[in-house]
Amino acid sequence: MKILFVHQNFPGQFPHLAPALVNRGHEVLALTDVNNKNSSPVNTVCYKEPKQIESDGILGRSYSIHAERGLMAARGARALRDDHGFVPDVIIGHSGWGETLFLREIWPEAKLLIYAELMYRTHGADVGFDPELAPDSLEARFMTVARSAHLIQGIVQADAAIAPTQYQADSFPPELRQKITVIHDGINTQRARPDPDARLTLPNGRELKAGDEVLSYVSRSLEPYRGFHVFMRALPEVLAARPEAQVVLVGGDGVSYGKAPGDGKNWKEVMLAELGDRLDLDRVHFVGRVPYGQYMSLIQLARVHCYLTYPFVLSWSLTEAMSAGAYIVASDTDPVRELIRDGENGRLVPFFDVPALSSALIHGLKGDPEAEALRSAARQTIRDGYDLQLQSLPRQIEWVESFDPMR
The missing domain is CATH 3.40.50.2000 (Glycogen Phosphorylase B;)
Incomplete structure (x- = not known):
């Protein structure tokens, strides 16, 4: 397949998945922010830096910021399509920064998969949890609802999603939770191991x-x-x-x-x-x-x-x-x-x-x-x-390849 990763801080959550897909014969490319200085395990292209959003509307500002980044990512995607003829079979993006919001308009036939890290909630999560420093208030809950807009839009548009833990997957409402498969990012247990000589x-x-x-x-x-x-x-x-x-x-x-x-x-x-x-x-x-x-x-x-x-x-x-x-x-x-x-x-x-x-x-x-x-x-x-090589990475690969149009 042709697979495109979209992540402003690539490789982000995908430092192992992206090169593993290359090793399995897929053509893999990553679209990232022009200011991202991280080394990449695969070839990358960049989208332009989003402009600063100035807004007096507190509730709408969060969506505007994420939509602006989505716009820059979509323009970068359009250049990939029009100038280089790149048409992915699968797009894998992190929905947290809005980068996937408009990609359907560029490649409507591609399968859109997202990393669903967390859904903000007005009750039972971080909002109002610590009354000393952030007491529960109606205004705080209004802000939380507003901050969730791009996350909801992102998973509604997606064909499927992945989350690292049950808790994070279950933060999404039931009608969206059904799209999410729980697979942890994976831990290199040979690197993170006991060492009596540390x-x-x-x-x-x-x-x-x-x-x-x-x-x-x-x-x-x-x-x-x-x-x-x-x-x-x-x-x-x-x-x-x-x-x-x-x-x-x-x-x-x-x-x-x-x-x-x-x-x-x-x-x-x-x-x-x-x-x-x-x-x-x-x-x-x-x-x-x-x-x-x-x-x-x-x-x-x-x-x-x-x-x-x-x-x-x-x-x-x-x-x-x-x-x-x-x-x-x-x-x-x-x-x-x-x-x-x-x-x-x-x-x-x-x-x-x-x-x-x-x-x-x-x-x-x-x-x-x-x-x-x-x-x-x-x-x-x-x-x-949670072992990277024994559980997480094989499951991630199988999840991605299940969307291969030739299967």
């Missing part, structure tokens, strides 16, 4: 190694959506109870989800100001965003790994930590419960219960008698259902 040198020169009393926390950005504020509030009690413990936090100072705290500050500054001298900052290490190898070494050597999240998109870091055989203390929220079973392959605590989180972290750092069993079960969970 070591990491911190920016201050201190070397950490497996067996040390290390508590790890990882997030793309240090922010409330990933429980950063709850984790920080748990630390004073943890540090007091475990005087040898070292805490390492990986993540940027910006915001990936939700909102910044305002006044030009970031969430790290806010939490450090709140906790003041209750934190021993000689033992709390903010290392920013780090290369993959350093991140994995931290997960491998940590005695306890903490993962917290709102009811939202599940992080790759959780599945990779499980694959690496981490002892995990996580939030008892819907997306986490899909993978972690309390007392079987990890420990779960209520998201907002700071004393319970402190207690669970202390228990793990001190030495949970069941730690090795939990670590082994966490890795086995990933190997049994």
